Amino acid sequence: MTLSKGFKSIMDTVKAEIWSQTTGKVALMLLILLVALGIAAAIMLPPNFVQVWNDLKPWGLKPKNVPPQWASIFGYACAPHYEVDLRGVTYRTNITGNEVVIRYILTYDFIANGYPQGIAVSIDGFSLSAAQSFKVTVNIIRPDNVKVPEVISYLTIPIGMNIRVDGALLNPDSMKLASTLVTLYPQLLTIANVYDIAMKYTIYLFSKFSNATGILPLTGTYKVEVIVSAMYSNIPTAKDVDKLITAIRSSNSFGFAIIGTCYGALGTDYRGRDLFEALFFGLPIALLIGFGTAVATTIIGLFAGLVSGYYGGLIDEFIQRFVDVLGSIPQLPILILLAVAIQQTYGAHPNKPFIMLMAILGALIVFGWGGLAIVVRSMTLSIKSEAYVEAANVVGASNWWIMRKHIIPQLLPYIAAQMVYATPSAILIEAGLSILGLQHGLPTWGGVLADARIYGNIAYWWWIFPPGIAISVTSLTFVLLGLALERIAEPRLRRV
């Protein structure tokens, strides 16, 4: 009952002091939104997301450096991304001679809205035993019924007993594809030379040609034939067919993609990673850094200041000089040293990103509480000399009682405001450190921006603006909240 009563009184205060102001209203709504999104992201966060994010393999089939899908509104030529997981689509099998052949027929509807970035097959964690060779071929049958054979072809032989394919991203051999196209369409040579065709093979693969108009997109349904085959030393049995199918099914990745030029809600980075995921799952991390630092620095600062101001004497002198020393140590070089040290020690450790983040958080906390401790000390000194504290002393109140009942309640509004201000600064420092190159490897907003600085380009706006805006909005939320709380914290602005 007291809990609900306490909650009610907090809600009343919030309503009376914050909701009554426009800034407070905006801040509260933004805060609720951020926290809700953060919780949603934390719940939806895949368990190994950080590893996946830092792994090259899972992003192989994704388009690289492409804007979001809605960029087409602004005139971007957006070829949609077409991706098929071959482990889950229907297929036909047959045995020809010593070969087991699995044939996937896919259909791709090409609408003339930009040409795709490329074509690729990705295979990872594939293992097949007893076969003599393993082959993947991709043929494309165009809407004009011309079959372009061996757009992609890949052949591998066993090492030892097994055929293993790991982290393979199969792309067309562009010179071979160009000569195939020239063979199929001799008139192509009047428009372009072989090297041009090889450089921009997707344009020519998805176009029709005439001497009069040059190249025009050839819209319609393209049939994609993915043929996976394995050669055996003797005539294969149904068991061998099953084996190949099982090998495909149990691989980590076996996919085909016609790589588009627009992807997802917020585009991709240089590795083809979905930036929306980084931003979405970066939110709980940002909030954790912000709240974690704010809460910890506030609690340490409050108690250090309280003890310092209330007890005075040697302990006061010690805490205050400690704070002075802490304040005169530059934070940034320490953080950089720390990051380098962790990189050296835990470079290969699977939990390195987490360790690094905790170390940065720890450093932010260690350097963050000093200012609050000084302010709390001075406020405690003035409250301590109030007559009602003396009155409580006469009554026999313990020191802890006086702090709890008389001093802390008066510090609370200030503490709340302090916490609100500490939150965005921690988020900003973390982002700043990432941009400076202290990469912890977590998909934080600062981390995304840091990647953009190194691998990006000024034209890749989808890579730069969203994390920047996310950081700004989060900071703005807390700054607005702080402005709304200022009236409580600063008695001169307070209504009487």
Added chain:
Amino acid sequence: MTGELILIVENLKKYYMLRGSLLQTLGLSPPTYVKAVDGISFTVNKGEIFCLVGESGCGKTTTGKVIARLLEPTSGKILYKPSQTARGVLEAFNYRDEYIDIAKEYSKEVDKALRREIQMVFQDPFSSLNPRMKIRDILEEPLIIHKIGRDRMERLELITKALEEVKLVPAQEFLDRYPHMLSGGQRQRVAIARALILGPSLIVADEPVSMLDVSIRAEILQLMLEIRKSKNISYVFITHDLAVASNICDKIAVMYLGKIVEMGETLKVVNNPLHPYTKALMQAVPEPDPRNRLKFRKLDIKGEVPSAINIPPGCRFHPRCPYAMDVCKREEPLLIDVEKGHSVSCWLYMRK
């Protein structure tokens, strides 16, 4: 008024060390002290109102705070005779003497028992009540600290009773108010209720009416007198107002620069002030009779109170005294009995 002593103060001193020069900090030269209270002795009878009178800075509030155990004295004894209830606790801790020296430090339990015995009412009722607490919480605080009352309901009963004792009726109306919703007089009543709620035997009242409107003063003083009557409580009443003092005190001690210069039964001190300082104080009391308004009243003393850091040698009043003699500059006079129940510390009376 049984004549039984409840409080015996012996040679009480309270010095504050000043943050001095480097040599002083290093302990190479003697430190400078502010001698707020410089060796005073007096006794308080059970049920008596003992007044400490003096101008600002004479050490009367410091004396009060030392007695209320807010400050630790530099030296001296404060012997207090505990009541029957406190005696039980004290005996459990092997303090069996009739008097206990409250100037010393004691264990938590003994300390709490002694705190229940001696309470304090502060000068400023606007700052002695926490503005963020309701009257109910302010009065409940001592009960919780001393674990009086089994539950909220029982404590509420005690609080209501205390409010009724100080004539804040109906008590229900005041329970949920904040201090700023009360008038000065009402606040001081709450402060008195807080002092009374633990059932003390001695109350140190530090200028309890000086911040109140003149119209309210009499009511509060009347209330305090009534409480003394009904509960047989003793007061150490600190005031700078001789008019107030002469009205309610049984005994008056006039303080000047940390010393008692004159002490005695109220009537004797007021009607026959001996010390030049007391005389000057008496002359400074406003004259209520309008017929005397044009009468020229000459104050004999000159100058200001010297700083408590630089106390004049000899009699500390001599630089301002119209009757100062050579001996006054050299030697400090002792407090001597002039008549029964009236003593003074002045060379003028030593000769007789």
